[in-house]
Amino acid sequence: GENVEQHPSTLSVQEGDSAVIKCTYSDSASNYFPWYKQELGKRPQLIIDIRSNVGEKKDQRIAVTLNKTAKHFSLHITETQPEDSAVYFCAASMTLGGTALIFGKGTTLSVSS
Amino acid sequence: GAGVSQSPRYKVAKRGQDVALRCDPISGHVSLFWYQQALGQGPEFLTYFQNEAQLDKSGLPSDRFFAERPEGSVSTLKIQRTQQEDSAVYLCASSLRTGMDEQYFGPGTRLTVT
Numbered sequence: 001g002e003n004v005e006q007h008p009s010t011l012s013v014q015e016g017d018s019a020v021i022k023c024t025y026s027d028s029a030s031n032y033f034p035w036y037k038q039e040l041g042k043r044p045q046l047i048i049d050i051r052s053n054v055g056e057k058k059d060q061r062i063a064v065t066l067n068k069t070a071k072h073f074s075l076h077i078t079e080t081q082p083e084d085s086a087v088y089f090c091a092a093s094m095t096l097g098g099t100a101l102i103f104g105k106g107t108t109l110s111v112s113s
Numbered sequence: 114g115a116g117v118s119q120s121p122r123y124k125v126a127k128r129g130q131d132v133a134l135r136c137d138p139i140s141g142h143v144s145l146f147w148y149q150q151a152l153g154q155g156p157e158f159l160t161y162f163q164n165e166a167q168l169d170k171s172g173l174p175s176d177r178f179f180a181e182r183p184e185g186s187v188s189t190l191k192i193q194r195t196q197q198e199d200s201a202v203y204l205c206a207s208s209l210r211t212g213m214d215e216q217y218f219g220p221g222t223r224l225t226v227t
Contacts, residue, residue: 006155034215043117043204043218044156089155099211100146100169103155 002027002094006104013080015113023090023104024072032093033066033073034101039086047088048075080111115139117219119205125225126195134190134222138207145188146216147180148204156204162188163211195226 003026013019025033031052036044050057050064050073057064061080066073077084087108091101118137126132138145144163148156149172158172164185173180177196182188192199202223206216 036218043220045218046215049215091155099144100158100161100172101148101156101206101216102158105155106153 002030002092002102004090004092004102004104006090006107008107009105010108010110012110012112015080015082015111017080017111019075019077019080019084019109019111021075021088021090021107021109022072023074023092024070025092025102026071027092027094028068028071030092030094030102033064034091034093035064035075036089036091036103037086038089038106044089077109080109082111082113085109085111117205117207117217119203119219119222121222122220123223123225125227128197128226129194131191131193132195132224134192134203134224136188136190136205136207136219138186138188138205139217140186142207142209142217143185144208144211144214144216145182146206146208147188147190148206149174150202150204150221152201159190159203192224195224197226200224200226 006023034049037047038044063076087106090104147159150156160180161169162182177193179191202221204221205219208214208216
């Protein structure tokens with residue numbers, strides 16, 4: 001089955017710096033890759049997603065890139081702010097015979113002012 | 114509109130008790146998913162419904178776990194004879210159509226088995 005690896009597990013940056021979180025997946029049939037932000041005690045919330053027919057997608061300070069050949073995708077946050085501090089999860093969806101999201105283990109991002 | 118809701122938000126059960134966790138998806142959403150999130154981990158898939166049909170239950174960890182969605186809307190996850198290792202947050206998510214659509218998560222039920 002699908003396996004998603006996420007790195008780093010923790011990331012500390014200064015306000016205004018950029019943050020990059022990387023994920024790899026194993027199943028070449030996966031073609032939907034969302035990123036969720038989860039604040040302590042709260043529900044996961046989708047911040048951006050990308051489908052396999054697109055190599056890059058941007059939404060204001062957040063961007064995601066996808067390399068299908070290498071089976072990895074990355075989240076880029078620019079001009080980080082303290083409110084960006086949270087746990088970020090990448091996920092991949094197996095679309096052949098299944099639709100569940102397979103999540104990475106998460107990255108705890110801390111932005112200090 | 115209203116998002117995904119779950120009840121109860123917190124549940125404490127003694128080992129061996131049965132529990133039932135409820136999920137109210139967004140109205141009109143066809144797909145419903147249950148995930149288990151252990152402390153400090155990512156959500157792990159348990160089961161998936163399309164309307165009332167349970168299409169995938171491969172993630173249920175044992176036969177003590179049972180889920181249903183009899184009328185294609187509200188879903189219940191039941192855990193029989195709870196064990197300490199069942200302690201986790203149980204998240205429900207719904208999406209308009211298939212898993213290719215955004216999954217909207219509920220706030221979760223935090224289950225603690227003592």
